[in-house]
Amino acid sequence: MSSSPRPALSVLDLVPVRTGQTSAQAVAASLALAVRADALGYRRYWFAEHHNMASVGSTTPPVLIAAAAARTSRIRVGSGGVMLxxxxxxxxxxxxxxxxxxxxxxxxxxxxxxPGSDPVITQLLRMSGTSSDVDRFPQHVQDILALVSPEGASLQFTSGGTYDVHATPAATTTPEVWLLGSSDYSAQLAASLGLPYVFANHFAGDGLERALGLYRGQYRPSQAHPQPVTFLTANVVAADTAEEADARALPQLRAMARLRLNRPMAAMETVEDAEAAGVDEAMTPIIAAMAQHWIIGTGDQAASELRALADTHGVEEIMVSPVAAARTSDPLDGADGRARTLELLAGALG
Known part of the structure; x- marks a missing residue:
C-alpha cells in the first residue's frame, strides 16, 4: 500500500438517463447519489451543463444544485460547469x-x-444578444466575480456617474468560482485572475500536463487564493469484481463511440442491451483508446490508480465521474452501479 496521502474525492454528475427511465426518475437517482456521496465524506458534488441529449439530464445546474444542497448537510455542491x-x-x-x-x-x-450542445441549441440559448459573445468570456468572468462579492460591481456611464449592481442585496459570503477547460486558454486565464482551475481530463485525454504547467507557472496570487488550486477529473467504474466493472463500463463506452462516429444518440443502454449489441469494427479502436484513459476495476484497483494519478500530477483531490451503467434489474429511481463505485472508492481510500 502506498504511503502517499489519500486524495480527497469529489463527484461530477451528468445525470445519466437510461432506456425506459423518465427525467423525474433520473433526477431522483442523482439526488439519491448526492446524499450517498455526502454520507461517504466526498468533498464536492458538481452537476454539468449539457443540452438536448437523450442520455443526459443535467441541463440546469442551478436547479439541481439547489435540490442537492437541500438534501445534504456537509458536501459542497456546484456546477461543473455553467457554460457562461x-x-x-x-x-x-x-x-x-x-x-x-x-x-x-x-x-x-x-x-x-x-457550448455544451450542438450548433442549433447553441443558437437558441444565445438568442439573448451580446452576452453570448465568446470573445468577452474573460470580462464576463470578472463581472461575475464582482457581482457576487459583498461589494458588488460599479458601472461607469460614458456621460458621467456610476451605477452600483449587486447579485443579492446583502451578501456576506460568496460562492467559490472555478474556471474549467480542456485547452491552454482557460488554464492561462485562471492563472491571470488568480482563480482555481480544473482541466477536463475525463473527456479531453490529451493536454493535461501542459495545461497544469501553464496554470502553475503563470499563476498570479489573489487575495482569496495565494497559491494555485486545482484537481483532476476521471471517468471511473468500480465494482466488486473486474468483470462486473467491465460490464458496467460498456454502455457508456459505446455511447461515447457513437458520439465520435456521428451516429444517432439515444438514452443510455443497460448493461444487458450493450452486451447484446456488442462492439462493431468501427467502435473497437475508439473504445479501446478511451478505456485506457478510464479507471475500470475493483475498488482496490481503482483506488490504486486514482492515488497514482494524484501523485503523478501533484494534486490532493480527484473528481470522479462515476460512469457505471445500470442493469435491467436496477431500480429506475436509483443509481446502484454509480453508488457502488463511490462506496468502493471511499472504502479503499479511507
Missing amino acids: PNHAPLVVAEQFAALEALTPGRIDLGIGRA
Missing part, C-alpha cells in the same frame, strides 16, 4: 449568490466557455 456564453453574467451571478445565501459556504461556481 449561454447565459447573461448577471443571471449567473444572481443564481449562485442566491444558492450561496441558501447554503452559505457550500456552493461552487464552475464556469466554462464551451
